[in-house]
Amino acid sequence: MNKIFRTGRSFEPALVDLVIAARPNFMKISPLYRALSAAGICRLRLVHTGQHYDDAMSGSFLRELGLPEPDIHLEVGSGSHAQQTAGVMTAYEAACLEERPDWVVVPGDVNSTMACAVTAKKLGLQVIHLEAGLRSFDRSMPEExxxxxTDSIADVFWTPSADADDNLRREGMTESAIVRIGNIMIDTLETMRSRIEAAMAPGEQHEFGLVTLHRPANVDTHEALGEIVSALVKLSRHLKLTFPVHPRTAGRLREFGMMEALDAAPGIEVIAPLGYIDFMARVFRARLVITDSGGLQEETTYLGIPCITLRPNTERPITVSVGTNRLVARSDLIAAAERALSDHTGTGDVPELWDGRTAERAASHLADLLSC
Structure with a gap:
């Protein structure tokens, strides 16, 4: 097996940290972990910050996606943005001082992404941002x-699409550091496709909608969440809905006394959060997806499933310009759903390099970086 060694340290392969924190990170890191393990170009250290810390939100995903038990678990847990960020920075700094990685790969846009990137750069380490360059241009979103x-301090930008490249160029990033590798979420979908399809009930009709909600703008106020719940109840009279309820959303539904309305609606199936395979089996079968998630905008575009995103903007505009995604205000939810269900003009296109081979391209590029 060919190894890339640290400069001046004979017989010691380079150490690369792969950071995971929240469930979308796991889908991005798992194919990269497999590709780098197969390539044998470095030592890997899987660092779980603990931002999603319960078994339903992280443990089951680790097992399903074939990721090993993390080498380091920072056990940060929940808290305010400041508390989470500070906790990750303090704990990750200690881990890096104990053994310094040569490269740190941070995926996505959660608090741990930024916290680990800042910590690494202050220690003089090199950082790769996986899924770099995405912009909603809405600074009210913590993810933005x-x-x-993260992009302002990263050394290398692995981007999913051409619009992300353009954003980084406008911000003055070095052209050679911008490397479009494609959408790594699609790698996970294709790797797991046979297991997802096996989890689908034979002959089940695609006559239901799938709902996911978790963003503060949609669930943290009585007015916003009430408007959505009312629309879902009305929509469920014409289209059955399955609603895996995020813990944050479940808490708000109970606090605002709205869970009863969902439970009383015969057309709405309220269920607990699902593991990746069971959740994607429902996505595969859905006639329509209603969400405020980022990743689902991409997966539905790839699968050709109409997606209604309850947000005024998206950091993934390519899913709107070429895909099946539509940005919709809460007040327009019912009308938008009816249009999506009756529109038979087409299912959109799949963006370039969303082909299930993104991790291979990332591993190849990292091999080039390590050999320099």
Whole structure:
């Protein structure tokens, strides 16, 4: 097996940290972990910050995606943005001082992404941002702050699409550091496709909608969440809905006394959060997806499933310009769903390099970096 060694340290392969924190990170890191393990170009250290810390939100995903038990678990847990960020920085700094990685790969846009990137750079380490360059241009979103700050200090930008490249160029990033590798979430989908399809009930009709909600703008106020719940109840009279409820959303539904309305609606199936395979089996079968998630905008575009995103903007505009995604205000949810269900003009296109081979390209590029 060919190894890339640290400069001046004979017989010691380079150490690369792969950071995971929240469930979307796991889908991005798992194919990269497999590709780098197969390539044998470095030592890997899987660092779990603990931002999603319960078994339902992280443990089951690790097992399903074939990731090993993390080498380091920072056990940060929940808290305010400041508390989470500070906790990750303090704990990750200690881990890096104990053994310094040569490269740190941070995926996505959660608090841990930014916190680990800042910590690594202050220690003089090199950082790769996986899924770099995405922009909603909405600084009221914590994720946008995380994206912008991470890209401002990263050394290498692995981007999923041409619009992300353009964003980084406008921000003055070095052209040679911008490397479009494609959408690594699609790698996970294709790797797991046979298991997802096996989890689908034979002959089940695609006559239901799938709902996911978790963003503060949609669930943290009585007015916003009430408007969505009312629309879902009305929509469920014409289209059955399955609603895996995020813990944050479940808490708000109970606090605002709205869970009863969902439970009483015969057309709405309220269920606990699902593991990746069971959740994607439902996505595969859905006639329509209603969400405020980022990743689902990409997966539905790839699968050709109409997606209604309850947000005024998206950091993934390519899913709107070429895909099946539509940005919709809460007040327009019912009308938008009816249009999506009756529109038979086409299912959109799949962006370039969303082909299930993104991790291979990332591993190849990292091999080039390590050999320099």
């Amino acid at each position: 702050i995380n994206r912008v700050l």
